[in-house]
Amino acid sequence: MPKGTGARAVDVLRRETCFQGHMRMERVTFRHTLHGGGWSPPLSREVLERGHAAVVLPYDPARDTVILIEQVRVGALDDPAGAWTLEAVAGIIDAGEAAETAARREAVEETGRALEDLVLVADVLASPGCMTEGYAIFVGRVDGDGDGDVHGLGVEGEDIRVHVVPFAEALAMVGDGRVRVSHTIIALQWLALSRDRIRARWGARG
Numbered sequence: 001m002p003k004g005t006g007a008r009a010v011d012v013l014r015r016e017t018c019f020q021g022h023m024r025m026e027r028v029t030f031r032h033t034l035h036g037g038g039w040s041p042p043l044s045r046e047v048l049e050r051g052h053a054a055v056v057l058p059y060d061p062a063r064d065t066v067i068l069i070e071q072v073r074v075g076a077l078d079d080p081a082g083a084w085t086l087e088a089v090a091g092i093i094d095a096g097e098a099a100e101t102a103a104r105r106e107a108v109e110e111t112g113r114a115l116e117d118l119v120l121v122a123d124v125l126a127s128p129g130c131m132t133e134g135y136a137i138f139v140g141r142v143d144g145d146g147d148g149d150v151h152g153l154g155v156e157g158e159d160i161r162v163h164v165v166p167f168a169e170a171l172a173m174v175g176d177g178r179v180r181v182s183h184t185i186i187a188l189q190w191l192a193l194s195r196d197r198i199r200a201r202w203g204a205r206g
Contacts, residue, residue, distance in 0.1 A: 060144030
């Protein structure tokens, strides 16, 4: 049954599971309506299915600091900058779980700190040309006291170092390439645009 109507419809002809492990790889055969009218020929594409994730950038408005976490990422093993990345808190949203709940859970697991409030930044698609994963990105109010502690769930192989970073320095880290994870860049740039409003909302000015 085609999805959509009229000039924008997609007809999925076949789905095959190519691989099932920590993530699932599917081969999807489909056709779609064309901008100029009619239908495309059948197309075959591989797509990675791993669920949707909640991302939260913990922000302390009183200290004007953010929390970034540092951990090894398998997708960065061959990155010239190294396999350890600096990024916002993130984790897969469990079945039936609200994105906000996942963000709060992950903040405790990965930083040891509870979020006091959450503001939605955006819902984005990570890379829709090859995967289904999307991110619900938040900025969360937190007490940013302390630095350098290590957190994460041992049963999931997590070894996560916490960094409490002045906001201005974190933004500079985007510019010089020390922060190179896309969802974290989105959150930091959003905070740069919204910082005065967020600090006023959370009772910190100046």
